[in-house]
Amino acid sequence: MNFPWNKKQKSASIAKDRLRIAIMTDKENENYPFMEDLKRDIIEVVKKYIEVRDIDIKKEADGEFEALSIDVQVKEK
């Protein structure tokens, strides 16, 4: 019960606040669900012109903006 002499915040409510923020942050950092398919498609396209070694797609969030950064590594000659 919340009495005035019980000022310390209970640990369960601290846990709830922390979890909310942690899960929200986890979700922001998550990949888009289509990431693997996109990766495969990009490889298909680029492969027509040059050999691909690896491809890395990242979702980046900066405030309100979201960016998709695609890093294509090509095979050395």
Place this chain on the structure above:
Amino acid sequence: MIIAIISGKGGVGKTTATANIGLGIALNQRKCVVVDFDIGQRNLDMILGLENRVVYDMVQVMDGEASLKQALIKSKANENLYFLAASQTKDKSVLDSNKIKKLVDDLSEEFEFVLLDAPAGIESGYEHTIEFADTAIVIVNPEVSSIRDSDRAIGILDSKSQKVKDGGEVDKYLVINRIIPEMVESGDMLSSEDILEILNIKLLGKVAEDKGVIEASNQGTPIILDSKSMAGAAYFRIASRLCGNNIPIQEPTTTRGLVGKIKGIFS
């Protein structure tokens, strides 16, 4: 019904839940099979007390080295319950989508309920186990790391399951395990309402922390067989709900007396 029993991290009581829910379904006179998908970490056999009867495992069935009939083990406790063991020697990379689909299809021809004890959500092999499930039961402890990891496991379920890819939706239910009522009452453990609000899925049941669970696993007799156990009764209610019976959710209560309750009010 193909039900994957999942969790975020390990050690939350997923295997215990699988064994007890499976046996509970069987006690409701419905045919049920429990399959241990935690390859390399075989444990369900111990909880069910069937470790000495394992001859063939599910990987051997999937590879055609043994028939289902040869590999299925009948429970000692109930004739409606069967068990299929995980492979102990191979690792999780042996799992292959097509083979899993065939195994699960074959099992659902014979059994009304197919329960898959999945590896923890953060482990490899998890994605394969959930692939062909139409229902998932998430086991969570009222504790931050378990809840956070569960959210991630649910996220993977929502993007990788075949039912979702086909435009459907996997039914998701939550079982909150290891609740300590005294701590919830004093505000030092997340309440079920808090957890449901964070994870946003339907509640299937609440199970209190129960020392009897360890004694039960020591003996290989699932706690649901102990008529005096609160946790056992909670698992029976969960299984009955899955069988379509409308049983209200019961709040685990403290067992302390009047003096303790008065103390609790002022703490």
